[in-house]
Amino acid sequence: MATRVSNSGRPPKPKGQKHGKQEIRQQKRKREQEDLQSLEARISDLDIKSTEIKLFSDLPLSQPTTSGLKASHFTTLTDIQAGAIPLALKNNDILGAAKTGSGKTLAFILPVLEKLYRAQWTEFDGLGALIISPTRELAVQIFEVLRKVGRYHAFSAGLVIGGKSLKEEAERLTRMNILVCTPGRMLQHLDQTAGFDADNLQILVLDEADRIMDMGFQRDVDALVEHLPKSRQTLMFSATQSKKVSDLARLSLKDPEYVSVHESAASSTPSNLQQHYIVTPLHEKIDTLYGFIKANLKSKIVVFLSSGKQVRFVYESFRHLQPGIPLLHLHGRQKQLARLEITSRFTSAKHSCLFATDVVARGIDFPAVDWVIQVDCPEDSDTYIHRVGRTARYQSNGRAVLFLDPSEEAGMLQRLEQKKIPIQKVNVKEKKKKSIQNSLQNMCFQNPDLKYLGQKAFISYARAIHLQRDKEIFNLDKLDLDAYAAGMGLPGTPQIKFQKGEDIKRIKNAPRANMSSDSESDMDLDGPKEKPKKTKKKDEVRTKYDKMFERTNQDVFSSHYSKIVDDQDNNDDSDDDFLAVKRRLNDDDLDAESRKAPGTAIKALDLGGGEAYVVDSKRREKALKSKKKMLKFRGNASKLVYDDDGNAHEIYELQDEDDFKQEGAAEDLRQKFLEGETARVKEADVDDKALARQKKREKKEKRKAAERAEFMDSGDEAPQLVGGGDGDDNEDPLALLRSLPIAGEEGGSGDESGDEPPRKKAKKWFQQDSDVESDAGKKSAKAKKKSKGKGKVFEVQEEPETLEDLEALATGLLDG
């Protein structure tokens, strides 16, 4: 029998084989239909009140989800998962509230996967699920859990958090079934991206719902919901959730089920969390923090401060002091990739100290954090709960310390008591107290950029306190700001100007999002925001110091100086800033000021070389700034000659040859000149020697004084300054900065390098009141130390390293 050969050269497939494949496909589809029907039947039979549901295997879940859970080593349900998942599988809207670290993420990810699976969602159906998070970091984290647990599903999933051009993101969006996003960026796409809509959306999730629904995001959420179909399922989760009717109406939740697993519990914080507070005056806070870090070098610590500027100042100054633990810092103003990089570095670090704003207060799941330190008091008890929730997650132990100024103690304790938060007072051991004020002062003196950063940090702190609503806790008048500025190493207290009247009322009543210190929103920074226009003041006079600092602008921190000056200038124009540094005019400023004719717009323009030209019109000012036109003002060129001492002389100063000959024979004149000079040198030599002796004496005295001071200050760690550092006038003030690694980079000051020399065991840094009374405390301290570190959660999954890795995974994300 002859075999038919096709054009491709391959023998044609026998008819029976073709039919066989079709049959297999049909059988597979039939099996899937049967599986689906049995899944639906199991869901409708599911008793949501059953207390028997303890394991994921007790739930009616699809095969791909069950395999994903198994591969991620999840077997037992947490309370919130047991409460919320059955209800969500039955298509209910949910309002879920559970303590930090209790597993809320899985409680909404499983319903999302199951919803789309049961709807047999394909790539052609478009966007089926939208998960909204208030921060980028949290969105990335949710995305990773989705990637892990959903690995055997065939959905596509994407991350929409900005950081890429809208166009680039838009190209991929239309192919996604599940999106994890921040509200601002998502809204931008829904408004602007052609061909992308959410008309088919099946399920909407809001993680950290209370924060998303907070004033700052209300408008974005309202607008976002406008784009979504009404017939959808909605799940809202948070650690501290209110049941605000307005929020529910806004999201059109239909008879939502409230699932709260800590209402009946004794406290709203995890029971495996030990909570302490220390009363430390504002000006000693930095010292106390430094002492704490030095005593806990083998720990993983998150330190919360009130603003990005505070974070930067403490991070930069501690980095110079090299405490001996890798330091990291995170705040909302950093570039997105840097933020993600730092988050992942801290996640994988064994011992590290992360200085952060509230950008990481919510939801972020850093594994095995030993300590959460709140150096600046949180704005309310909810923020306190979220911050301490970065430790003691799931079943691991953790400890938290809150620093309180004496003026904040009573008010804050009352707020914590209302939330049944068990917190115990501890005192710093006298022996362990350290002052780094001298070192900070020294650093600020050596390094003006650090000083300006400190001044900005000081202002942002004062501003944050002033804007706090809870006046029973926060009262600027009760804080010793002069001492605080000195404690930060600043040469004086930056002057703060208060605006009075209507403006202050308006700012006080401003929503919380606008209130965040330094108008630095730590949350979603992607939304379309108008940049404040920088208006150059008409009659601005630039001093030589201004110019000097502009020149140093290439350096990392010099911009802070310009910002201080800018802020001050903007302050005059804008109603928004009601606190500002009033920079005192120095002599040069006054000099320049005095050139201004009173009551006119005339100003002095310094064009270098010490010459000042009066500017009385714009045209003249422009002409003066043009080099070419300046030649007109400079007159004709003249020739200069230089003598042996390097002094310049006009050419006509040189003597005529005939005049010279009249003075006598050249040889006689030379001899006379030599004798005169020899006598002068001898005289000068005696003076020089005396001067050299005096200098030597002075140097010796200076050195001795420094040694004495060091001896007196032996408890303090001297700053390790580059390039000598004994105040040499010729020293480059920026040398210190230039020699250091750029923020967040490896190496250098021992920050990020993992290889630390072995150290002695850190001694307990604080004492509880009971410790003072008996020695038994010492033993209990040892026991506590032993228990620390048990039951930590370690990630075993290989993590994608960059955003690109994540994006690459995103397109075919959930393919099996």
Ligand SMILES: Nc1ncnc2c1ncn2[C@@H]1O[C@H](COP(=O)(O)OP(=O)(O)OP(=O)(O)O)[C@@H](O)[C@H]1O
């Ligand atoms: N069923 C489970 N079994 C084991 N570990 C779990 C389970 N569910 C969650 N976890 C782990 O618990 C940790 C905390 O989970 P998750 O981040 O979801 O908490 P959360 O309630 O969202 O916290 P927060 O309120 O701070 O956002 C994670 O490391 C997660 O992997």
